Amino acid sequence: MQKGYSRLSLEIISVIFGAMMHHARALIRTSTSHPHPRCFRRHLAARADAQPTDGSPFLERLGHPKFVAAPMVGQSDLAFRLLVRRHGADLAFTQMLHAKNFATVPRYREDNFDGFLRDDQSTYAMEDRPLIAQFCGNDPGTVVEAASYIQDHVDAIDLNLGCPQKIAKKGRYGAFLLSEPVLVRSIVERMATSLDVPITVKIRMLPTKEETVQFACMLQDAGAAMVTVHGRTVKQNKNLSERADWSVVRAVREALTIPVVANGGIETTSDALRCLVETGADMVMSSEALLENPGLFQQNTDHSQDLVGSEGGALNGGTSRSEMDYSEWCEAQLVAARQLSYMREYIALSTLFPARDVIGTTKGHAFKMLYRLLEVHTDVRERLVRMRNLADLSDITDTLAARYRLPVEASPDELRGFRCDDQSTPLHVAAKTWYRRHR
Template structure:
């Protein structure tokens, strides 16, 4: 299909239904069951979890799981991470008939993205980013969208967004944090950067970051002028955020588990969702938390949620006029509400670890580690040496040893894998996959078919 037949920019946004409330693509979190629950409570556009383009291309089961959907699950955008234009295009061609657009992940800040050279770590390679977007824009029958993180410099962020627009992106989501802002260092997203991008480009722009309550959605749109707001973590802790409904944690958790029965997903996905929905209640009532942690299926999770409900009802008087809560939270712990990560402790309050000094002093623990590392292939003679001399000798041995061997990463679990494995997996994952597709791996020697 020629490029001119595709809807672009605001015409494409209008075809989607002019969505202003979006649920972000989240690995192992935005599966079909969660998307359907989110749509029930106000989400107007959803994304699949981030899919690895290379795995999607070679693994049929991964492809089936990633594209799991239903007629009510629209509009839908499929998101890929990749660093090879050819592989990305081939994968996107397999997905284009199952979605309304293909999104390229240029915003993932995790360590695995750094190792795999994708996500936010492509932000310094503008030439490759251009090739990825342009290849999809020219060959797909559906529009291409992108999700990015900002740079510290506003002008650099604006130029990056304009370059992405020129390459063929038809809709841009801007997460107002840099790739370094994650975990304890997350901090507040910069709406100033998002507004600058919105003012500079001619395509629809969505904002991501700082959305914890329904009021934040309107405030973000008014301050930045964006066309819509995307939520991720706020959605996980409160699926009803877009409608502003005050929801009791066990009620929405049980409703999600019903969705997980109707639209099956791995137990780990469902367990993770229940943990986040009930986070504040589980922090207070550890008996229910332990039950949920040991749950193996949906029924076990349902039992854990019901135990949490009973404990709250009996000990806190939930549902009665005299209900009490001594939580330092905006609302009692049995209501869905945001989770705010604690700020990192100041350096002066941290307990300093012992380290080597100019005099050569070193902790016994560190010296023991150095000796263990050197003894693998070297015979040591440290008798009669003081601590400083031992450190000096061990350091020379370590420096003389060859660089540490690096391994490929298993695409399923992140452990070291073999390049010769037919699935590019580690041995445990290969064993499971070999049985699923009835294929024999000559490296791991998994799944030997029975013969007469």
């Protein structure tokens, strides 16, 4: 053996080097995937009664909202945000923005962030607050660069770790970064130290409750000012969607000292209120159900809950909506009046503030808001497929109003105040809602 090294010496060096590498990996795991010690102790204590973080500076900045409109690709346009704010939502997110495109393509920035409202003193810019802009991305520098263009016009920047779609997997963003805590921590830390507004993060449930709590604790330790938890895993999506696990949200809420938003399974007003109680969350967020019923958060609306059923499919005494004969009720007419009122209000807002793809965006909203009507009147649905402009959409709402014996010229407010006529001609809407199409 040259230079005096023996086989035993080399074995000793190998053992020492291996131990050093094991220790280094352990340090990395501890600093990223395991909870901050204080956060972990709070979780282990498992407080029986989680208290909302009312004194949070971030909540004060937002005005202590309770009801949140989720970020939805192609659907969280300005017109829709204004609509849901007028009917109970007191915090909204932009649609998900791709950080790389936003940072490098000026046209993408202008098209995707309502650029004509950069004047924060304009009436509608003020109405569209508080507002959080959501970005997806996997490079810390790129996400920060993208957010720097928009931070002066929003109240916070959100990192999307919740998107479960295949495109997110292909692009290595959204919920598919949940398995990369080291990278996620580096992104959140860079955002928190480089931007002038608070950082929030939206996640989905990890495979276990414990892993979800640990991940959320890491986000808090990295500098997040708020965490939104969707109580479903990446695999629980579309046809595989299951009931959201609110106990996971509660566990996160008990562990963190920053505000927590509950997401998942919010179909009705009562769901939203019950979720706040069961999870102890500071806020509750709705997405798909809100697309169908923009008044979901409007607590003082007589029929806001009845219009779209309930999470368990039962209403008032346990009668399943799918078992009800609508010809025996005025319900169909009331459903039509309410949904058409939202549609007309949205058309008016879209005329003032058209989305980048105004036809695609408004058509998407119409299919959801009018779903139960269009399932019955399939000829009108075909007209919607072929719509070319907002005038076509207005004509479609007029046709549906006439078929449900509603005043064609009625304003949204007049339609919302409509009460069933007592005529005997049967009227029908589909039993299943758009929200329940995969459930």
